[in-house]
Amino acid sequence: MTKSETNDAGSQDVTKIMHALGARAAAAASELASAAPEAKNFALASAAKALRGTSADIVAANIKDMTAARGAGRPEAFLDRLMLDGTRVEAMAKAVEDIAALDDPVGTTIAAWERPNGLKIERVRTPLGVIGIIYESRPNVTADAGALCLKAGNAAILRGGSESAHSARAIAACLAKGLREAELPEAAIQLVPTTDRAAVGEMLKGLDGTIDVIIPRGGKSLIARVQQDARVPVFAHLEGLCHTYVDRGADIDAAVPIVVNAKMRRTGICGSTETVLVDKGAHEDYLTPIVTALLDAGCEVRGDEATRQVDSRVKPASEEDWSTEYLDKIVSIKTVDGVDEAIDHIARYGSKHTDAILTECDGTARRFTSRVDSAIVLVNTSTQFADGGEFGMGAEIGIATGKMHARGPVGVEQLTSFKYIVRGTGQTRPA
Amino acid sequence: MTKSETNDAGSQDVTKIMHALGARAAAAASELASAAPEAKNFALASAAKALRGTSADIVAANIKDMTAARGAGRPEAFLDRLMLDGTRVEAMAKAVEDIAALDDPVGTTIAAWERPNGLKIERVRTPLGVIGIIYESRPNVTADAGALCLKAGNAAILRGGSESAHSARAIAACLAKGLREAELPEAAIQLVPTTDRAAVGEMLKGLDGTIDVIIPRGGKSLIARVQQDARVPVFAHLEGLCHTYVDRGADIDAAVPIVVNAKMRRTGICGSTETVLVDKGAHEDYLTPIVTALLDAGCEVRGDEATRQVDSRVKPASEEDWSTEYLDKIVSIKTVDGVDEAIDHIARYGSKHTDAILTECDGTARRFTSRVDSAIVLVNTSTQFADGGEFGMGAEIGIATGKMHARGPVGVEQLTSFKYIVRGTGQTRPA
Numbered sequence: 001m002t003k004s005e006t007n008d009a010g011s012q013d014v015t016k017i018m019h020a021l022g023a024r025a026a027a028a029a030s031e032l033a034s035a036a037p038e039a040k041n042f043a044l045a046s047a048a049k050a051l052r053g054t055s056a057d058i059v060a061a062n063i064k065d066m067t068a069a070r071g072a073g074r075p076e077a078f079l080d081r082l083m084l085d086g087t088r089v090e091a092m093a094k095a096v097e098d099i100a101a102l103d104d105p106v107g108t109t110i111a112a113w114e115r116p117n118g119l120k121i122e123r124v125r126t127p128l129g130v131i132g133i134i135y136e137s138r139p140n141v142t143a144d145a146g147a148l149c150l151k152a153g154n155a156a157i158l159r160g161g162s163e164s165a166h167s168a169r170a171i172a173a174c175l176a177k178g179l180r181e182a183e184l185p186e187a188a189i190q191l192v193p194t195t196d197r198a199a200v201g202e203m204l205k206g207l208d209g210t211i212d213v214i215i216p217r218g219g220k221s222l223i224a225r226v227q228q229d230a231r232v233p234v235f236a237h238l239e240g241l242c243h244t245y246v247d248r249g250a251d252i253d254a255a256v257p258i259v260v261n262a263k264m265r266r267t268g269i270c271g272s273t274e275t276v277l278v279d280k281g282a283h284e285d286y287l288t289p290i291v292t293a294l295l296d297a298g299c300e301v302r303g304d305e306a307t308r309q310v311d312s313r314v315k316p317a318s319e320e321d322w323s324t325e326y327l328d329k330i331v332s333i334k335t336v337d338g339v340d341e342a343i344d345h346i347a348r349y350g351s352k353h354t355d356a357i358l359t360e361c362d363g364t365a366r367r368f369t370s371r372v373d374s375a376i377v378l379v380n381t382s383t384q385f386a387d388g389g390e391f392g393m394g395a396e397i398g399i400a401t402g403k404m405h406a407r408g409p410v411g412v413e414q415l416t417s418f419k420y421i422v423r424g425t426g427q428t429r430p431a
Numbered sequence: 432m433t434k435s436e437t438n439d440a441g442s443q444d445v446t447k448i449m450h451a452l453g454a455r456a457a458a459a460a461s462e463l464a465s466a467a468p469e470a471k472n473f474a475l476a477s478a479a480k481a482l483r484g485t486s487a488d489i490v491a492a493n494i495k496d497m498t499a500a501r502g503a504g505r506p507e508a509f510l511d512r513l514m515l516d517g518t519r520v521e522a523m524a525k526a527v528e529d530i531a532a533l534d535d536p537v538g539t540t541i542a543a544w545e546r547p548n549g550l551k552i553e554r555v556r557t558p559l560g561v562i563g564i565i566y567e568s569r570p571n572v573t574a575d576a577g578a579l580c581l582k583a584g585n586a587a588i589l590r591g592g593s594e595s596a597h598s599a600r601a602i603a604a605c606l607a608k609g610l611r612e613a614e615l616p617e618a619a620i621q622l623v624p625t626t627d628r629a630a631v632g633e634m635l636k637g638l639d640g641t642i643d644v645i646i647p648r649g650g651k652s653l654i655a656r657v658q659q660d661a662r663v664p665v666f667a668h669l670e671g672l673c674h675t676y677v678d679r680g681a682d683i684d685a686a687v688p689i690v691v692n693a694k695m696r697r698t699g700i701c702g703s704t705e706t707v708l709v710d711k712g713a714h715e716d717y718l719t720p721i722v723t724a725l726l727d728a729g730c731e732v733r734g735d736e737a738t739r740q741v742d743s744r745v746k747p748a749s750e751e752d753w754s755t756e757y758l759d760k761i762v763s764i765k766t767v768d769g770v771d772e773a774i775d776h777i778a779r780y781g782s783k784h785t786d787a788i789l790t791e792c793d794g795t796a797r798r799f800t801s802r803v804d805s806a807i808v809l810v811n812t813s814t815q816f817a818d819g820g821e822f823g824m825g826a827e828i829g830i831a832t833g834k835m836h837a838r839g840p841v842g843v844e845q846l847t848s849f850k851y852i853v854r855g856t857g858q859t860r861p862a
Contacts, residue, residue, distance in 0.1 A: 030778070034801050107801065115823055119812060126804070128834055212834055233664060233835050254857040261859035347461070369852045370538065371465050373557070381550060381855025390860065391851070392546055403559055403643055403848035404664050405836040417834035420822070421800045424812025426685035428692035429821065 014198040021157060022207030024187035025130045029155035031185050033127050037104035039182045044100035044147055047178030051093040051143065054174060058089050061170035062139065069137075069163050082137045082164055092143045092171070095395065099147040102394045105416050106153045120423040125416040127153030129212035132203045133397075134159045134226060136218035139167035145217070146175045146189040148397050152415035155188050157211065159203060161218075162195035206232040215397055215410070235410050237375075237401040239325040240270030241351040242383045245342040245368070246290065248281035249361030254380065255286070256293045258358055261382040263331050264297050270399060271354050271376075271386030274325055275332045277342045280306070283335050294331055303333040322349045339364050343371045350374060352401045354386035375401050375408040445629040452588060453638030455618035456561045460586035462616050464558050468535035470613045475531035475578055478609030482524040482574065485605060489520050492601040493570065500568075500594050513568045513595055523574045523602070526826065530578040533825045536847050537584045551854045556847040558584030560643035563634045564828075565590045565657060567649035570598035576648070577606045577620040579828050583846035586619050588642065590634060592649075593626035637663040646828055646841070666841050668806075668832040670756040671701030672782040673814045676773040676799070677721065679713035680792030685811065686717070687724045689789055693813040694762050695728050701830060702785050702807075702817030705756055706763045708773045711737070714766050725762055734764040753780045770795050774802045781805060783832045785817035806832050806839040 032040075051058070062084040069082055111123045131154045135141040142158055149156035160168040172191040179186050192199050203211060204226065213233045216226040223238050244262045246255050262273035276294075278287050283306060291310045294301055301307070302317035314333075321332040322345070336342045339357070346355050356378040357368040365379045376386045376399075386409075388396025393411030400406045406414035463471075482489070493515040500513055536556045543553045562585045566572040573589055580587035591599040603622040610617050623630050634642060635657065644664045647657040654669050675693045677686050693704035707725075709718050714737060722741045725732055732738070733748040745764075752763040753776070767773045770788070777786050787809040788799040796810045807817050807830075817840075819827025824842030831837045837845035 030804070033804065113823065115821070119816065119821075121822060126834075231662075251857075257859055258857060265860055265862060365854075373461070373464065374850065376851045376853065378853040379855060381853060381858045382860050384860040385550065385853060385855075385858070390546070390550075391552055392544065403557075407848055408851045417838055419805065420807045420839045422807060422809040422812060422816060423796075424810060424816075426682075426689060427812045427816070428688055429696055429813050429815040431696060 011196075011198045014194055014196045015202060017194060018192070018199055018202035019207055021190055021192065022130070022210035025155040025157050025190060026210040028185035028187035029127065029129045032150070032153045032155060032188055033106070035153065035184060037106075039184055040104070040150055040153070041100045043150065043178040043182035043184050044096050045178070046181040047143075047147070047175045048093040048096040048100070050174035050177045051089055051096065051171065054170065055086055055089040058167065058170040059084055059086065061166040064166040065139075065164050074163070078137060082139065082167070084139055084167055088140070092140045095140070096143055096147045099144075099151050099395050099412070102151060102412055104151070105413050110418055117427050118425060119427055122421045122423075123418050124421055125413070126419050128415055128417050130155045130157065130210050131415065132157045132159070132211045132214045132232075134200055134203060134214060134216045134218075134222065136161040136222060137164050138217070139164045139171060141217050142168045142171040142191065143175065144395065145215070145397055146172070148395055148412055149415060150188055152412045154415055155190075157190050157192065157203065159192040159199060165195055201229070204230045204232070217398060233404060235398065235400040235402065235406045235414070237270060237351065237353050237399050239351045240272070240353040240386070240399070241275070241323065241325045241349065242271060242273050242354045242356075242386070243275045243277055243342075243346050243350060244273045244356045244358065244383060245277040245336070245339070245346075246279060246282070246286055247339055247342075247357055247359035247361065247364055248279040249359035249364055250282065250286065251360055252286050252289060255358045256289050258380070258382050259290050260293050260297050262356065262384055263294060264299055264329065265382070265384045267329050268327050269384070271383050272327070273331065273356070273383045275322060275334065275349070277334055277336045277345060278307075279339075279342070280335045280337050287333075287335065291333065298329055300330040301333060302330065304335055306335040307333045325351070339367055343368060346372055346374070353399065354378065354383045356381065356383050375399065442627075442629045445625055445627045446633060448625055449623070449630055449633035450638055452621055452623065453561070453641035456586040456588050456621060457641040459616040459618035460558065460560045463581070463584045463586060463619055464537070466584065466615060468537075470615055471535070471581055471584070472531045474581065474609040474613035474615050475527050476609070477612040478574070478578070478606045479524040479527040479531070481605035481608045482520055482527065482602065485601065486517055486520040489598065489601040490515055490517065492597040495597045496570075496595050505594070509568060513570065513598070515570055515598055519571065523571045526571070527574055527578045530575075530582050530826050530843070533582060533843055535582070536844050541849055548858050549856060550858055553852045553854075554849050555852055556844070557850050559846055559848045561586045561588065561641050562846065563588045563590070563642045563645045563663075565631055565634060565645060565647045565649075565653065567592040567653060568595050569648070570595045570602060572648050573599045573602040573622065574606065575826065576646070576828055577603070579826055579843055580846060581619055583843045585846055586621075588621050588623065588634065590623040590630060596626055632660070635661045635663070648829060664835060666829065666831040666833065666837050666845070668701060668782065668784050668830050670782045671703070671784040671817070671830070672706070672754065672756045672780065673702060673704050673784055673817070674706050674708055674773075674777050674781060674786045675704045675814060676708040676767070676770070676777075676786070676788045677710060677713070677717055678770060678773075678788055678790035678792065678795055679710040680790040680795055681713070681717065682791055683717050683720060686789045687720050689787075689811070689813050690721050691724050691728050693787065693815055694725060695730055695760065696813070696815045698760050699758050700815070702814050703758070704762065704787070704814045706753060706765065706780070708765055708767045708776060709738075710770075710773070711766045711768050718766065722764065729760055731761040732764060733761065735766055737766040738764045756782070770798055774799060777803055777805070784830065785809065785814045787812065787814050806830065
């Protein structure tokens with residue numbers, strides 16, 4: 001994309017633009033908090049309809065982005081993330097409809113109890129408020145994130161990458177149309193109108209307290225910058241350095257396909273296993289079939305001494321391998337002395353995202369699940385299940401590895417807060 | 432207190448001291464996360480015993496603090512907060528025992544469900560990690576906060592005011608004794624060993640990512656500084672500007688004692704009502720008994736025009752009164768045109784802490800509870816119930832008005848995070 005007019009705006013203008021945007025978002029959030037579920041769903045249905053109805057325009061806008069990206073020599077993987085065609089627009093519309101079909105979380109009771117004095121206390125879900133989404137080239141995030149925030153009664157401020165600006169604008173216009181038709185405030189989903197990078201800095205500072213949480217979507221350097229600079233809470237994970245530990249108590253026939261699935265089903269997702277830990281107490285029987293299956297599946301294996309003895313195709317693993325998120329057809333394998341060494345290895349090298357143990361021994365499994373401090377801990381299944389959809393949350397905006405508020409898949413419920421409603425019949429508090 | 436040796440330490444030394452403290456806390460937290468409930472309870476019981484057993488020493492240490500505070504010309508209210516005697520030490524020991532008696536939150540299941548593919552998903556409570564407590568002159572916070580953090584499996588870093596340093600040290604020694612006797616890491620509850628103010632700054636920066644959350648306890652200027660400067664999450668409320676709205680649908684005979692209790696039971700706590708809003712649709716009947724009852728209870732009343740006409744003792748309220756947290760026997764009263772104006776007034780002037788409506792009309796109550804964006808919203812009862820103990824939480828470390836993670840009373844459950852445990856029987860994720 002060529003330097004746009006908005007890029008020429010002074011940084012003072014950007015500050016002004018962004019703070020005005022924040023104020024509008026806060027006002028919209030306050031209105032949305034008590035919006036009827038039907039109104040929100042109508043807005044989403046209308047937006048989906050608009051996406052389908054303007055599919056050709058969206059693809060045309062995307063062609064502008066694609067042409068600029070090709071001109072800038074962007075790699076194939078980047079172009080694939082950026083590209084939209086009729087099928088992808090249809091998938092986007094469908095995703096918005098699926099979000100509309102989820103249960104409305106706002107106002108639902110999380111817990112309820114009665115006190116001896118007759119006070120009835122209820123903890124009910126409320127929207128969080130204003131959510132800032134900072135993302136890169138995937139245009140569908142505009143629709144997904146906007147829809148998910150709206151479903152939970154939040155206002156969204158969307159800041160997409162400049163490379164997808166035309167596509168994002170065309171998609172955001174459909175969301176705006178949906179909001180208008182439902183008579184909800186258009187500022188409920190706002191696309192940052194400037195591609196000036198200073199806008200991101202303003203968002204990270206929270207726009208005068210209007211942004212309640214920031215969710216970054218994109219590569220590691222984006223996430224790292226957001227986590228480093230944000231003055232507001234962030235839901236994110238920097239990386240998914242996931243482990244699968246094969247215990248001496250594992251059923252090896254079940255373990256081999258799980259390990260292969262955990263690594264190879266999709267190597268580019270955050271829940272893919274990067275390191276396999278194999279119990280020394282079992283490794284003579286277990287290591288060979290695991291290594292062979294991974295190699296046969298086309299995976300490069302980097303192993304410690306014991307692993308290398310199994311197959312000459314195994315390359316030596318260096319210290320660096322234990323802390324590398326390959327996101328590729330590469331795995332590191334290490335032999336460990338039982339579950340405790342596995343737990344220690346994960347504590348040292350893991351990213352607190354997702355880790356699995358394969359064992360038929362309940363006690364060992366319990367030790368692992370209670371001691372591994374990760375958002376998701378699995379027993380006898382694949383780390384590739386680390387996904388909001390697979391958890392039954394319907395849709396997710398990402399996976400968080402922080403411990404505050406949202407941990408694990410961030411779905412519509414995780415985009416809510418709560419309040420207490422206390423109902424009395426005239427009780428006063430005794431001195 | 433005279434300038435201590437530690438005060439003379441250079442700021443580089445403080446940084447070093449504090450980071451070492453943080454590292455020890457993180458190591459202790461990791462050990463505590465899987466500590467048996469019995470061990471934690473034994474530590475608390477031993478600490479309570481030590482408090483009782485060294486009561487005379489604690490009071491002697493407190494006398495040093497009291498003498499210095501008197502010498503520094505501290506006001507009576509400050510001295511009262513600082514003062515310890517045998518009765519107060521006993522109350523402190525009892526509070527620690529009460530915390531031990533609470534249900535252990537760690538490992539409890541918050542939610543559990545099964546997926547169509549047979550995966551069993553559970554969301555279980557885990558400790559948060561390391562909690563930093565920054566407080567002022569009340570020495571009992573040392574015991575309360577330390578015990579509550581330990582109960583939830585967290586390590587605590589306690590930074591008390593320099594005025595209570597001797598008292599805090601004597602109390603912390605009892606907690607350390609309890610931990611030792613239970614063979615838990617002593618670093619589970621650490622008192623910052625320096626009174627250098629730079630230590631607070633280091634804590635607010637998070638000690639290299641070791642502090643997960645900061646909880647400030649004290650006056651408004653402390654809370655404001657913490658909220659302003661903290662780079663880690665904060666559980667706090669800046670003020671409790673609570674409202675009680677008397678709707679036209681209220682039962683006036685029930686309403687009058689509730690209003691008087693809400694304002695007058697204790698005027699110095701955050702849940703005391705500061706502004707009473709009276710529905711104009713009812714005010715001729717309702718205003719007089721409310722104003723009279725408050726005046727008769729010894730409360731200064733500052734009112735709008737309509738309120739002043741009720742009784743000549745009512746002083747005129749200025750714009751500033753609507754945003755003043757008196758924490759005293761003073762109330763502001765405003766007449767409003769129904770529930771919507773009450774909601775608007777609360778949105779404009781309130782502090783999102785605690786607000787009440789008095790009405791027999793369910794629809795109006797629902798409108799109020801759904802639209803008032805406060806941590807606690809009450810119907811037909813007193814705002815003075817805004818308290819973790821009254822909510823049945825057993826003990827609280829404060830009340831939070833933020834929307835992230837903890838909102839309302841912060842008890843032992845609010846000091847936890849969670850993780851997902853997924854149990855399978857060999858499932859792999861389909862392509």
